[in-house]
Every structure is written in C-alpha cells, then in structure tokens.
Amino acid sequence: MYKYDHIDQTLVAQRVSQFRDQVTRRLNGSLAEEEFRPLRLQNGLYHQRHAYMLRVAIPYGLFNSKQLRTMAMVAEKYDRGYGHFTTRQNIQYNWVTLEDAPDILAELAKVEMHAIQTSGNCIRNITSDAFAGVAGDEYVDPRPVCELLRQWSTLHPEFAYLPRKFKFAINGAKEDRTILLCHDVGIELKKNTNGELISDIYAGGGMGRTPVLGSLIKTGLPWQLLPSYLTAILRVYNRFGRRDNLYKARIKILVKALSPEEFARQVEGEWLHIKNGDDNFTQVEWDRVAKHFLKPTYKSLPKLSDEQILNTINDEEKVIFGRWLARNVKSHQIPGYASVILSLKPHGSVAPGDATTAQMLAIANLADQYSFGELRATHEQNLVLADVEQSKLYELWQEAKKQKVALPNIGLLTDIIACPGGDFCSLANAKSLLIAKAIQERFDDLDYLFDLGDISLNISGCINSCGHHHVGNIGVLGVDKDGEEWYQITLGGEQGNEATIGKVIGPSFYADEIPDVMTNIIETYVEQRNDSESFIETYHRLGVAPFKEAAYKNVKKKEKVEALGGAL
Structure with a gap:
C-alpha cells in the first residue's frame, strides 16, 4: 500500500x-x-x-495492521473502547x-493517517472498491489513480470552500462495488482497444433529500487528464452551485437544473482553457505512486474448489463452515488465494460497523498472519482480508469466530447498513441502531436467512442518507413528526451496475412496528417468489403493490399512522 x-x-x-x-x-x-x-x-x-x-x-478503504492497532489504541485511550x-x-x-x-x-x-477533509464543504475522502487489486472481474487496479487524486485534492486551495461537500468514487471492475452513480462524481476506469487507461465520468449523483443517479458526461478521458477535467467540473460547480440554500447546494441540483447535456457543455468550455496545463498527471507521477501497489509475494498454489476445502473439515462443522465459504469468501485473481469478509454485524449485540478495541487488535493479528498485514474497509461496513491462502480458510474461520466476526451473513437481510442515527448524531431525526438491533433479533435464524438469499437492508436516521437507505432493496428512513420518531419504508433500491433509487411505499411507522412490517414484507416475498428468485427480482416482477399491502397488514396503530397523512 x-x-x-x-x-x-x-x-x-x-x-x-x-x-x-x-x-x-x-x-x-x-x-x-x-x-x-x-x-x-x-x-x-x-x-x-x-x-x-x-x-x-x-x-479508498485500504489500511494495514499497524494502523488498525493505532485505531484500537485511540478507541481505548480516547473513546469508549x-x-x-x-x-x-x-x-x-x-x-x-x-x-x-x-x-x-x-x-x-x-502511522500515516489523518482526518483532513473528512468533513466540510470540500472534496471528501476518495472511495473505491474494497477488492481493488484482487477482484477477478477487475479491468484495472484503481488504487494508483485513487492515490494520485487523493494527493491532488488534499488541501487544494481552489476547492476548500465549495457550495457543499463533494464526494468521488472510483471503480475499475466489471461489477460496481462503489455505488458509483450515487456520488457527486463517479469515475469508471477501463482500457481502450490500444490498452491505454481511460475513464468515463459521471456527474450529479447523490442521495440525501433529493436522490439522483449520476449522468454520463464524458467518455474515454485519458487518465493523465483527470486533474484538469475534474477541475473544470469543480469550477463550474463553484461558479453556479447554489450557496443561498443549503438543501439545493449539491452538484446534483445544478446538473438537474442545467440538464446533464448543458452541464457537460459548460465543463467542456471551462476545460478547453486548462486541459493542456501543468496540473495533469505524468507517467513519472504514476510510476512514483504505482510502485506501492505491486502484487505481494504470492506462493504458487493450486486453486481449490469449495468441495475440496470442505472435504478437509469434520462433518460436524461442514454446514456452518460451508455457509461461511459461500457468503464471506470471494474469488481471487491468484490461484490458491481468496478474499475474506469479516462481518461487523453480529446479530443484535452491537451497532452495524462497530468494532471493539479487542476485536481491532485481534483482526490486526489476523491480517499479519493471513493477509500480508493489509486490510480493506467496505461500503457495507465490514472488513476484508484480501489475500488469504485457501488452505488456511478453515484455520482463519476458527480464529475469526473467537472475535465474533465470522457470522456468515454477508449480503443477507441482517448484514444491515446503518448510520449512528439519533443515538449520536445531532442531525438525525430518529434512532437507527435501535431499529437495526430489533430487526437482527427478529431474523436471527441463519437457516431462514440463507433460504431468503440476497437482500440489502439500509437504515438512515435522517434525510442525509448516511445509511444509504435509498439504494437498499429495503430502506428505512427516520423522520420527525411533531417531535416523535417515525420510520419511512422504501422498496426496490439497488446498488451496483443496476443502481436504482427505492420508492417510498406510504405513511411512516412507529419504531416498535418496524419488526412486524419487515416480517410482513419478507413473508410476502417468500409466498410470491419463484424458485430461484431473489427479493429484488420478485419485487421487479410483482411491483410494489403486494409488498405495500402486506406492510400495513395487521400492524398495530395503523389507523393513527394513516390519520397523520402520507410520508414526509
């Protein structure tokens, strides 16, 4: 790194x-x-x-065991563990x-960490694929570009006071694991027919009060010209972005107001004056940065199938270990290796994404022992050991279980994404963690969860959407009604290549109604699905109507909910 x-x-x-x-x-x-x-x-x-x-x-989600030990020390010495x-x-x-x-x-x-520009109306932390450099579907390793743009954007004087916060996501793989279209600017890296690194640029995405998917405004941009083209985007935004209204200040509002075509035209006009300037990247700069992202010293190992791995395990543990292999272990570019997701979502015991001092120290040791000392943080609030020998997966699983980070629920209903919500955040209208805990406790049967298959559930405590509820198959948003905490449900959201903004189903619910609402929605899916359909596939086939009807079925205080009118 x-x-x-x-x-x-x-x-x-x-x-x-x-x-x-x-x-x-x-x-x-x-x-x-x-x-x-x-x-x-x-x-x-x-x-x-x-x-x-x-x-x-x-x-871009990349850190090492030494840094994690420092994070653990900070948690113990300066926080609450x-x-x-x-x-x-x-x-x-x-x-x-x-x-x-x-x-x-x-x-x-x-340990080479900081908090610079993690808040404020500036370019925020640049994010990317947690499996960068190891994913089997990768076109190009995006990390050198991520690092170059991190250096370019850090304390850039021209972009220290933008109309609002500004977020980049960078993807270099067939599957989008960055929520590319929901960022102010999304950069999709690829190679052209000559093998040259180019990028497609999306602008105007975002969630929050007005969720919008980004629009493609530039194709085939050579990687060297990224700084000048992004500068042109930011200058147009700086010039025309709303500063008189906090809720209309994001670039998504500007792109929508101008139209993506006019916004792209404005950017091209600005870029014309600076595209050949000194800010662009050079091969020397690429070489300086890229040398830090060379492949580790992998062993020559045979590629193992899940069946071969399971044949070495005693029958008593085959089922639960097999589930972990299926949900938490991902394919790797190098034969004989795999990437492992450590779940920070134990059922009902801690907030999604939380890790204790003891867990962080133990995970740092696991990184040293099994993954060249490196780790990744995912958008789903889990951690990744990217380079694990397949022959050591069972051994790693046993150690991860001791730290309660081996729950095989990746991609399942209880792999909940949630912001800290009203328990901590002064912006939140309602608690997120309380809702996440109640749902995890309601759906605690792993057999049932595996039968349900892939379902994403995202929870935000306010309209700022830090829990990305808009792109969850099921989304929960905390809203305030006359000083009381209520929860609005959206359905049909997706992230990835088929990114979609979910739709509000109707009036909001009290907190204690949410587990029943979830049960009604999930039971409708189970009753209506075809044999191999996922939740989102069933939703697309049936539409929102049966799920909406089920959500309000036999929910206590329904009359009061309806009397208060529609969703905020």
Whole structure:
C-alpha cells in the first residue's frame, strides 16, 4: 500500500500542529465557535449530541495492521473502547473531547493517517472498491489513480470552500462495488482497444433529500487528464452551485437544473482553457505512486474448489463452515488465494460497523498472519482480508469466530447498513441502531436467512442518507413528526451496475412496528417468489403493490399512522 514520503508526512504533521493551535485558542476563548467550526470540520471534528465525533479517513478503504492497532489504541485511550466503520471507508469515534482531538491526530499521523477533509464543504475522502487489486472481474487496479487524486485534492486551495461537500468514487471492475452513480462524481476506469487507461465520468449523483443517479458526461478521458477535467467540473460547480440554500447546494441540483447535456457543455468550455496545463498527471507521477501497489509475494498454489476445502473439515462443522465459504469468501485473481469478509454485524449485540478495541487488535493479528498485514474497509461496513491462502480458510474461520466476526451473513437481510442515527448524531431525526438491533433479533435464524438469499437492508436516521437507505432493496428512513420518531419504508433500491433509487411505499411507522412490517414484507416475498428468485427480482416482477399491502397488514396503530397523512 502507499507509503508516505517526506512531503506527505510534513503536510500531515503541520496540519496537526495548526489544528492544535486552533483548539488551544478555542479553549481559551480567543477563537469564537463560529470561526472555529469550519476549521474543526475540515479536520473531521463534529459536535454531536453528547460529545465530539472524530471522523478519520481510510483513503479508498485500504489500511494495514499497524494502523488498525493505532485505531484500537485511540478507541481505548480516547473513546469508549470501540470505533465505527462507516459507509464511506472512514472510521468514527463518537466520544472524543475537544482537548484530546489534537493528540489523537498526532497519534494517527505517526502511522500515516489523518482526518483532513473528512468533513466540510470540500472534496471528501476518495472511495473505491474494497477488492481493488484482487477482484477477478477487475479491468484495472484503481488504487494508483485513487492515490494520485487523493494527493491532488488534499488541501487544494481552489476547492476548500465549495457550495457543499463533494464526494468521488472510483471503480475499475466489471461489477460496481462503489455505488458509483450515487456520488457527486463517479469515475469508471477501463482500457481502450490500444490498452491505454481511460475513464468515463459521471456527474450529479447523490442521495440525501433529493436522490439522483449520476449522468454520463464524458467518455474515454485519458487518465493523465483527470486533474484538469475534474477541475473544470469543480469550477463550474463553484461558479453556479447554489450557496443561498443549503438543501439545493449539491452538484446534483445544478446538473438537474442545467440538464446533464448543458452541464457537460459548460465543463467542456471551462476545460478547453486548462486541459493542456501543468496540473495533469505524468507517467513519472504514476510510476512514483504505482510502485506501492505491486502484487505481494504470492506462493504458487493450486486453486481449490469449495468441495475440496470442505472435504478437509469434520462433518460436524461442514454446514456452518460451508455457509461461511459461500457468503464471506470471494474469488481471487491468484490461484490458491481468496478474499475474506469479516462481518461487523453480529446479530443484535452491537451497532452495524462497530468494532471493539479487542476485536481491532485481534483482526490486526489476523491480517499479519493471513493477509500480508493489509486490510480493506467496505461500503457495507465490514472488513476484508484480501489475500488469504485457501488452505488456511478453515484455520482463519476458527480464529475469526473467537472475535465474533465470522457470522456468515454477508449480503443477507441482517448484514444491515446503518448510520449512528439519533443515538449520536445531532442531525438525525430518529434512532437507527435501535431499529437495526430489533430487526437482527427478529431474523436471527441463519437457516431462514440463507433460504431468503440476497437482500440489502439500509437504515438512515435522517434525510442525509448516511445509511444509504435509498439504494437498499429495503430502506428505512427516520423522520420527525411533531417531535416523535417515525420510520419511512422504501422498496426496490439497488446498488451496483443496476443502481436504482427505492420508492417510498406510504405513511411512516412507529419504531416498535418496524419488526412486524419487515416480517410482513419478507413473508410476502417468500409466498410470491419463484424458485430461484431473489427479493429484488420478485419485487421487479410483482411491483410494489403486494409488498405495500402486506406492510400495513395487521400492524398495530395503523389507523393513527394513516390519520397523520402520507410520508414526509
């Protein structure tokens, strides 16, 4: 993985020193909160319901065991013994004091980590495929481009005060595992017929209050020209993006208002003046960065089938281990290796995406022992060991079970994506974690979950959609009605190549109704599906009507729900 050079390390260290001075002045009263707020936000520090929250970047989801041990130390020393892995390849600490924030950032800087631009109206942490470099369907390893763009965007003076936050996603594989179309800018890397690296650019995607899928505005852009073309996009956005209305300030609103065609024309006009400038990438820069993403020293191993692996396991454990192989183990580019997803979704015991100090330390050891010391954070709030020898999968599974990160529920109903919600976030209208726990407890039968197959369930505590509820097959959104917490249901969302925004089914529900609503929806699927249909395939065939009817069937307080009118 990428290793900081002197410039990187100096920049991060100076940023820590600068922020330490800002915090000191805020604490002694010489810096007012309204002046301090934008400064702390661009260092990833939020003020939430009970304490400060610090969001730490994991650029394009890649980190190592040494960094994870530091994350664990921060959780133990400065928080309450755990960290929360987010949908955007960050880790958050929810119980930080303002006084400790500079010390935390100083500890992170020692292991080449930071919180720069994890908040604020700037270019946020750049995200990518958690299986980059090892996925069997990969066209090109996107990590060198991710790193080049990370360096290009970090503390870029022209983009430090955009109309609103700005998010990039970069994909280089046949399957989109980045939610590419739901970002402000999505970059799809591929190679042309001459073997040259090019990109297609999508703009204007996003979730939140107005969910929109991005529009294709540029095809075949050579990788070297990415900085100038992206600068042109950002300049058009900076010039015409709404600054008078917080809710209409995202680039998706601008693209929709202008039309994708007119927006693309404006970008081309701006790009014409800068496309041949000095900001573009060079082969020298590529070589400097790409050398950090060479393949590990893999062994020459035979490729094993699941049957061959299972034949070495005693009969008593074959069923549950076989389930883990099917759900948590993914194919690899190199024969004899596999990628393993460690589930951070134990049923009903902790919030989705949370990892304790003990778990982080143990997982760091597993990375050293089984995966060249490297890890990945996924958009689904799980962790990945990308390079595990197939012959050691059973051994790894036994160790992962001890840490409660081996639940074979990846892609199943209880692999829930959820934001921290009203338990922590001051923006949230309702609690997310309470709902996730109730659903996990209701659907705790692994036999039943395996029979249901792939179903994505996403929960957001407010319209900002940090839980990506819009693209869940089933989405749950917390809403406020007259000071009470209610929950709105969407159906039919998808991420990946067939990205789709889900549709609201109708009036919202009380929290204690949600498990029954979920049961009604799932039972309708079971009754109506064809033999091999997934939930989303059944939904596409039947439409929303039978699921909507089932959702409100025999749900207590239904009359009160309907009396309050439609969904917000």
